[in-house]
Amino acid sequence: MATKRWLIVGAGFSGSVLAERISTVLGHEVDLIDKRNHIAGNAHDYQCAGVFVGPYGPHIFHTNSDRVWNYLSKFTEWTPYRHTVKAAVPRGLVHLPFNLESLRLALPSRRDILNALLAHRENSGAHSITVHRLLQSTSLCLRWFGGWLKENLYSGYSQKQWGEAYLDQMLDSVWSRVPVRISEETSYFLDKYQAQPKLGYTYLFHRLLESSSISVFCNKAFSQNMLKGYHRCVFTGPLDAYFDFCEGQLPYRSAVFTIRESSRIVKAPVVNFNDQKVPFTRISDFVQISGGSPKSGNLLCFEKPVEYVRQKNEPYWPVLTEDSQRVSGLYRKRALKESKTLFSGRLGQFRYYNMDQVILSALSLFDRIREEEV
Ligand code: FAD
Numbered sequence: 001m002a003t004k005r006w007l008i009v010g011a012g013f014s015g016s017v018l019a020e021r022i023s024t025v026l027g028h029e030v031d032l033i034d035k036r037n038h039i040a041g042n043a044h045d046y047q048c049a050g051v052f053v054g055p056y057g058p059h060i061f062h063t064n065s066d067r068v069w070n071y072l073s074k075f076t077e078w079t080p081y082r083h084t085v086k087a088a089v090p091r092g093l094v095h096l097p098f099n100l101e102s103l104r105l106a107l108p109s110r111r112d113i114l115n116a117l118l119a120h121r122e123n124s125g126a127h128s129i130t131v132h133r134l135l136q137s138t139s140l141c142l143r144w145f146g147g148w149l150k151e152n153l154y155s156g157y158s159q160k161q162w163g164e165a166y167l168d169q170m171l172d173s174v175w176s177r178v179p180v181r182i183s184e185e186t187s188y189f190l191d192k193y194q195a196q197p198k199l200g201y202t203y204l205f206h207r208l209l210e211s212s213s214i215s216v217f218c219n220k221a222f223s224q225n226m227l228k229g230y231h232r233c234v235f236t237g238p239l240d241a242y243f244d245f246c247e248g249q250l251p252y253r254s255a256v257f258t259i260r261e262s263s264r265i266v267k268a269p270v271v272n273f274n275d276q277k278v279p280f281t282r283i284s285d286f287v288q289i290s291g292g293s294p295k296s297g298n299l300l301c302f303e304k305p306v307e308y309v310r311q312k313n314e315p316y317w318p319v320l321t322e323d324s325q326r327v328s329g330l331y332r333k334r335a336l337k338e339s340k341t342l343f344s345g346r347l348g349q350f351r352y353y354n355m356d357q358v359i360l361s362a363l364s365l366f367d368r369i370r371e372e373e374v
Pocket residue numbers: 009010011012013014015033034035036040041042043056057058059060061062220221222236237238241316317344345346347348353354355356358
């Protein structure tokens with residue numbers, strides 16, 4: 001019986017996990033193409049004097065999923081890493097999520113807020129509260145505090161992240177769902193598993209793709225006429241691009257990542273800037289993310305979100321508005337009618353996925369593929 005051949009478009013987590021599963025479990029041949037000159041998609045990194053540098057920004061792995069953790073652990077060892085983020089406010093740097101230490105530093109005279117938060121914790125048993133809930137609180141001081149957080153930590157940041165054009169339309173805007181910790185907890189994530197791949201993300205991808213049944217072709221962009229020679233296809237590029245934008249263009253945000261050695265000492269692996277006068281949203285220190293400590297001469301990444309312009313820059317973040325949900329729904333209907341092609345990933349599904357969610361979604365898609373193929 002002739003071996004079945006698959007075309008997988010995009011060598012990010014989505015495409016690479018599916019390539020690995022389809023070749024290893026089903027024994028099918030896979031041609032994996034990517035229009036970029038490297039594998040690993042946005043998680044791509046390279047080593048510079050022992051430091052892992054991400055040209056598409058820092059990537060921090062965290063998950064609660066045993067399935068994702070056990071799956072990835074077949075391809076990498078891990079370096080334990082607990083991520084911390086700080087944000088610049090008028091009185092200095094505070095922890096994000098904002099915690100009780102942040103409150104003491106930023107608003108030292110507001111004992112009323114501290115007491116109201118502690119009372120909330122006592123009554124509800126919850127060790128955090130969202131900014132959204134603070135803004136709707138019946139307590140005057142907590143409502144004021146919600147407004148203060150919005151103005152001093154999130155409004156300017158969100159404006160830079162999403163751009164004026166989309167800010168008003170953003171669905172249930174991101175900042176209003178962020179938690180305020182009613183504790184001294186400083187970890188940015190609380191997931192069960194938090195670690196970085198010991199030899200970097202790109203190495204992990206080499207391990208995922210090492211089967212002789214997988215052929216990788218970089219610098220190769222998808223076109224519809226490629227489908228002919230294949231049994232089936234998985235597309236992980238932008239959903240609207242696959243259908244030649246027939247329902248209109250979906251909105252994305254792009255970014256410029258400027259990476260340079262700097263004498264500036266950054267006091268946390270990532271520092272966010274709400275201030276509109278600062279052109280970037282955050283500075284990341286690859287040395288600290290690779291396990292080093294803050295020092296002068298670190299490798300820093302200055303992240304400046306910009307408008308996405310097709311064929312000029314990369315679509316990084318799907319912009320989720322009512323209208324974009326409607327249009328992506330139209331594309332999803334078309335996707336269901338495709339006889340050969342399945343869609344996966346952040347761009348292929350127009351979803352705001354973290355790495356672990358993308359991997360889980362690819363593994364779930366593979367479960368479906370396996371049922372159909374055997
Ligand atoms: P991608 O990694 O984008 O891969 C898709 C690939 O398809 C790309 O390589 C692209 O070149 C290729 N492609 C597109 N169109 C075509 C075409 N027509 N022909 C051929 N190839 C094509 N997640 C976390 O868990 N932790 C983090 O700290 C984190 N930080 C992030 C920081 C930034 C700045 C960004 C943008 C994302 C971050 N993420 C993070 C999210 C993470 O990057 C994604 O979840 C993950 O990379 C998505 O994998 P994917 O395979 O769906 O997409």
